[in-house]
Amino acid sequence: AQSVTQPDIHITVSEGASLELRCNYSYGATPYLFWYVQSPGQGLQLLLKYFSGDTLVQGIKGFEAEFKRSQSSFNLRKPSVHWSDAAEYFCAVAPSGGYQKVTFGTGTKLQVIP
Amino acid sequence: ETGVTQTPRHLVMGMTNKKSLKCEQHLGHNAMYWYKQSAKKPLELMFVYSLEERVENNSVPSRFSPECPNSSHLFLHLHTLQPEDSALYLCASSQVGVHPEAFFGQGTRLTVV
Numbered sequence: 001a002q003s004v005t006q007p008d009i010h011i012t013v014s015e016g017a018s019l020e021l022r023c024n025y026s027y028g029a030t031p032y033l034f035w036y037v038q039s040p041g042q043g044l045q046l047l048l049k050y051f052s053g054d055t056l057v058q059g060i061k062g063f064e065a066e067f068k069r070s071q072s073s074f075n076l077r078k079p080s081v082h083w084s085d086a087a088e089y090f091c092a093v094a095p096s097g098g099y100q101k102v103t104f105g106t107g108t109k110l111q112v113i114p
Numbered sequence: 115e116t117g118v119t120q121t122p123r124h125l126v127m128g129m130t131n132k133k134s135l136k137c138e139q140h141l142g143h144n145a146m147y148w149y150k151q152s153a154k155k156p157l158e159l160m161f162v163y164s165l166e167e168r169v170e171n172n173s174v175p176s177r178f179s180p181e182c183p184n185s186s187h188l189f190l191h192l193h194t195l196q197p198e199d200s201a202l203y204l205c206a207s208s209q210v211g212v213h214p215e216a217f218f219g220q221g222t223r224l225t226v227v
Contacts, residue, residue: 032214043118043204043218051214090157094214101170102216104157 002027002093006105013081014113021076021108023091033074034092034102035065044090050074051096061085086112117141120205120219128227129195135222137188137205143217145210146188148180151202151221163188164210195226 003026013019025031032051036044048059055067065076074091091105118139127133139146148160162170163182177199179191188205202223206216 034215036218041202041221041223043120043220044206046215046217049215096214101159101162103159106156 002031002095002103004091004093004103004105006089006091006108008108009106010109010111012111012113015083016080019076019078019081019085019110021089021091021110023074023076023105024072025074025091025093026072027093027095030069030096032094032096033065033067034094035059035063035074035076036090036092036104037061038088038090038107040087047076047089081110081112083112083114086110118205118207118217118219120203120222122222123220124223124225126225126227127192127195129197131195132191132193134192135190135203135205135224137190137219139186139188139205139207139217141207141209141217143207143209144185145208146182146185147206147208147216148188148190149204149206149218151204153201157204161190192224195224197226200224200226 005024034049035047038044047063048057050057050067058064063078088107088109090107092102094102121136145164147162150158160174161180166182177194181189202221204221205219208216
Protein backbone atom coordinates (compact mmCIF):
# COMPACT_ATOMS: atom_id res chain seq x y z
CA ALA A 1 0.00 0.00 0.00
CA GLN A 2 1.18 3.50 -0.74
CA SER A 3 2.02 5.87 2.11
CA VAL A 4 3.41 9.35 2.64
CA THR A 5 5.39 10.67 5.57
CA GLN A 6 5.85 14.31 6.37
CA PRO A 7 8.13 14.25 9.40
CA ASP A 8 7.73 17.91 10.35
CA ILE A 9 4.37 18.87 11.85
CA HIS A 10 5.27 22.54 12.31
CA ILE A 11 8.01 24.65 10.79
CA THR A 12 8.75 28.30 11.54
CA VAL A 13 10.90 30.38 9.21
CA SER A 14 11.71 34.04 8.96
CA GLU A 15 10.41 36.01 6.04
CA GLY A 16 13.02 36.01 3.29
CA ALA A 17 14.66 32.80 4.51
CA SER A 18 14.78 29.64 2.46
CA LEU A 19 12.39 26.78 3.05
CA GLU A 20 12.52 23.03 2.64
CA LEU A 21 9.60 20.78 3.56
CA ARG A 22 10.31 17.08 3.68
CA CYS A 23 8.27 14.30 2.16
CA ASN A 24 9.02 10.59 1.94
CA TYR A 25 6.80 8.14 0.18
CA SER A 26 6.39 4.42 -0.07
CA TYR A 27 5.17 2.93 -3.31
CA GLY A 28 6.13 -0.09 -5.38
CA ALA A 29 6.60 1.68 -8.71
CA THR A 30 7.14 5.27 -9.74
CA PRO A 31 4.12 7.11 -8.48
CA TYR A 32 2.57 10.42 -9.25
CA LEU A 33 3.68 12.93 -6.60
CA PHE A 34 2.05 16.18 -5.61
CA TRP A 35 2.36 19.07 -3.23
CA TYR A 36 -0.77 20.91 -2.20
CA VAL A 37 -1.19 24.00 -0.03
CA GLN A 38 -4.16 24.78 2.20
CA SER A 39 -4.92 28.13 3.79
CA PRO A 40 -7.15 28.10 6.88
CA GLY A 41 -10.73 27.17 6.09
CA GLN A 42 -9.95 26.64 2.41
CA GLY A 43 -9.61 23.74 0.05
CA LEU A 44 -6.35 22.40 -1.28
CA GLN A 45 -4.51 24.14 -4.10
CA LEU A 46 -2.08 22.22 -6.26
CA LEU A 47 1.44 23.69 -6.07
CA LEU A 48 3.23 21.24 -8.33
CA LYS A 49 3.29 17.67 -9.54
CA TYR A 50 5.74 15.06 -10.75
CA PHE A 51 4.83 12.34 -13.20
CA SER A 52 8.01 11.55 -15.09
CA GLY A 53 10.98 13.19 -16.78
CA ASP A 54 12.96 15.97 -15.19
CA THR A 55 13.23 15.27 -11.48
CA LEU A 56 13.23 18.96 -10.56
CA VAL A 57 9.77 20.37 -11.05
CA GLN A 58 8.70 23.96 -10.86
CA GLY A 59 5.38 25.00 -9.43
CA ILE A 60 3.36 28.06 -8.72
CA LYS A 61 4.26 30.80 -6.23
CA GLY A 62 7.99 30.20 -6.69
CA PHE A 63 8.00 26.67 -5.26
CA GLU A 64 9.97 23.75 -6.62
CA ALA A 65 10.38 20.12 -5.64
CA GLU A 66 12.93 17.45 -6.43
CA PHE A 67 12.12 13.79 -6.90
CA LYS A 68 14.85 11.52 -5.59
CA ARG A 69 14.06 7.91 -6.34
CA SER A 70 16.99 6.55 -4.31
CA GLN A 71 15.72 8.32 -1.21
CA SER A 72 12.00 7.95 -1.94
CA SER A 73 11.71 11.66 -1.32
CA PHE A 74 9.95 14.59 -2.89
CA ASN A 75 10.98 17.63 -0.86
CA LEU A 76 9.45 21.03 -1.46
CA ARG A 77 11.67 24.11 -1.56
CA LYS A 78 11.42 27.84 -1.89
CA PRO A 79 14.46 30.15 -1.92
CA SER A 80 12.79 33.09 -0.15
CA VAL A 81 9.62 32.76 1.88
CA HIS A 82 6.94 35.45 1.94
CA TRP A 83 4.51 36.04 4.80
CA SER A 84 1.68 34.94 2.51
CA ASP A 85 3.22 31.46 2.31
CA ALA A 86 2.04 30.72 5.85
CA ALA A 87 -0.32 27.76 5.39
CA GLU A 88 -0.41 24.00 5.68
CA TYR A 89 1.39 21.96 3.05
CA PHE A 90 0.46 18.44 2.04
CA CYS A 91 2.53 15.97 0.11
CA ALA A 92 0.56 13.32 -1.75
CA VAL A 93 1.17 10.18 -3.78
CA ALA A 94 -1.05 8.39 -6.27
CA PRO A 95 -0.61 5.39 -8.54
CA SER A 96 0.03 6.15 -12.17
CA GLY A 97 -2.97 5.74 -14.44
CA GLY A 98 -6.62 5.47 -13.66
CA TYR A 99 -8.55 7.62 -11.27
CA GLN A 100 -6.65 9.29 -8.52
CA LYS A 101 -6.57 7.21 -5.36
CA VAL A 102 -4.47 9.83 -3.66
CA THR A 103 -2.84 9.25 -0.29
CA PHE A 104 -1.97 12.39 1.61
CA GLY A 105 0.63 13.01 4.26
CA THR A 106 -0.40 14.49 7.58
CA GLY A 107 0.70 17.95 6.55
CA THR A 108 3.29 20.49 7.65
CA LYS A 109 2.08 23.75 9.08
CA LEU A 110 4.32 26.63 8.07
CA GLN A 111 4.58 29.75 10.19
CA VAL A 112 6.38 32.79 8.79
CA ILE A 113 7.74 35.37 11.21
CA PRO A 114 8.73 38.91 10.26
CA GLU B 115 -17.84 29.85 -12.72
CA THR B 116 -14.64 27.86 -12.91
CA GLY B 117 -13.08 25.05 -10.90
CA VAL B 118 -14.82 23.08 -8.21
CA THR B 119 -17.60 24.70 -6.19
CA GLN B 120 -18.98 23.34 -2.95
CA THR B 121 -22.15 24.44 -1.17
CA PRO B 122 -22.85 25.24 1.53
CA ARG B 123 -19.53 26.48 2.91
CA HIS B 124 -20.69 25.99 6.48
CA LEU B 125 -23.37 23.69 7.89
CA VAL B 126 -24.56 23.09 11.42
CA MET B 127 -26.92 20.19 11.87
CA GLY B 128 -28.46 18.20 14.66
CA MET B 129 -27.96 14.49 14.97
CA THR B 130 -31.49 13.76 13.75
CA ASN B 131 -31.37 16.07 10.73
CA LYS B 132 -30.98 15.16 7.08
CA LYS B 133 -28.90 17.44 4.90
CA SER B 134 -26.95 17.27 1.67
CA LEU B 135 -23.63 18.66 0.54
CA LYS B 136 -23.30 19.66 -3.08
CA CYS B 137 -20.27 19.75 -5.34
CA GLU B 138 -20.13 20.99 -8.92
CA GLN B 139 -17.11 20.94 -11.20
CA HIS B 140 -16.73 23.10 -14.29
CA LEU B 141 -13.51 21.48 -15.54
CA GLY B 142 -14.94 18.78 -17.79
CA HIS B 143 -13.48 16.06 -15.58
CA ASN B 144 -14.77 12.50 -15.43
CA ALA B 145 -13.92 11.53 -11.85
CA MET B 146 -15.11 13.06 -8.59
CA TYR B 147 -14.17 12.44 -4.98
CA TRP B 148 -15.28 13.09 -1.43
CA TYR B 149 -12.63 13.55 1.24
CA LYS B 150 -13.00 14.08 4.98
CA GLN B 151 -10.53 16.29 6.81
CA SER B 152 -10.62 16.08 10.60
CA ALA B 153 -8.35 17.89 12.99
CA LYS B 154 -5.01 16.14 13.49
CA LYS B 155 -5.84 13.37 11.01
CA PRO B 156 -4.71 12.85 7.43
CA LEU B 157 -7.21 13.51 4.70
CA GLU B 158 -9.41 10.46 4.30
CA LEU B 159 -10.72 9.42 0.92
CA MET B 160 -14.39 8.53 1.36
CA PHE B 161 -15.84 7.91 -2.08
CA VAL B 162 -14.72 7.95 -5.69
CA TYR B 163 -16.90 8.19 -8.76
CA SER B 164 -15.28 7.49 -12.10
CA LEU B 165 -17.41 7.91 -15.22
CA GLU B 166 -20.40 8.31 -12.89
CA GLU B 167 -19.93 4.87 -11.33
CA ARG B 168 -18.93 4.52 -7.71
CA VAL B 169 -15.56 2.79 -7.71
CA GLU B 170 -14.42 3.36 -4.13
CA ASN B 171 -16.23 3.24 -0.84
CA ASN B 172 -13.63 3.28 1.89
CA SER B 173 -15.54 1.72 4.77
CA VAL B 174 -17.66 4.81 5.19
CA PRO B 175 -20.67 4.47 7.54
CA SER B 176 -24.04 4.23 5.83
CA ARG B 177 -25.13 7.52 7.38
CA PHE B 178 -23.10 9.05 4.52
CA SER B 179 -24.67 8.41 1.14
CA PRO B 180 -23.07 9.74 -2.06
CA GLU B 181 -24.84 10.45 -5.31
CA CYS B 182 -23.37 11.33 -8.69
CA PRO B 183 -26.20 12.13 -11.13
CA ASN B 184 -23.80 13.25 -13.88
CA SER B 185 -20.12 13.90 -14.38
CA SER B 186 -20.38 17.50 -13.18
CA HIS B 187 -22.29 17.02 -9.94
CA LEU B 188 -21.64 15.13 -6.76
CA PHE B 189 -23.72 15.05 -3.59
CA LEU B 190 -23.15 13.74 -0.11
CA HIS B 191 -26.39 13.00 1.69
CA LEU B 192 -26.14 13.07 5.47
CA HIS B 193 -28.50 11.58 8.04
CA THR B 194 -28.34 10.75 11.73
CA LEU B 195 -24.77 11.95 12.02
CA GLN B 196 -22.65 11.83 15.13
CA PRO B 197 -20.61 14.66 16.68
CA GLU B 198 -17.41 12.91 15.56
CA ASP B 199 -18.54 13.44 11.97
CA SER B 200 -17.84 17.15 12.38
CA ALA B 201 -15.09 17.94 9.90
CA LEU B 202 -14.22 19.73 6.69
CA TYR B 203 -15.63 17.80 3.74
CA LEU B 204 -13.72 18.34 0.53
CA CYS B 205 -14.83 17.53 -2.97
CA ALA B 206 -12.33 17.06 -5.78
CA SER B 207 -12.36 16.18 -9.45
CA SER B 208 -9.84 14.88 -11.94
CA GLN B 209 -9.60 13.68 -15.52
CA VAL B 210 -8.79 10.00 -15.56
CA GLY B 211 -5.69 9.23 -17.60
CA VAL B 212 -5.11 12.71 -19.01
CA HIS B 213 -4.64 15.21 -16.19
CA PRO B 214 -4.63 12.96 -13.18
CA GLU B 215 -4.08 15.64 -10.56
CA ALA B 216 -7.10 16.37 -8.43
CA PHE B 217 -8.59 19.84 -8.16
CA PHE B 218 -10.31 20.63 -4.89
CA GLY B 219 -13.24 22.73 -3.84
CA GLN B 220 -13.06 24.99 -0.82
CA GLY B 221 -14.88 22.51 1.36
CA THR B 222 -17.93 22.44 3.59
CA ARG B 223 -17.27 22.91 7.28
CA LEU B 224 -19.76 20.59 8.98
CA THR B 225 -20.61 20.80 12.66
CA VAL B 226 -22.86 18.17 14.18
CA VAL B 227 -24.51 19.22 17.43
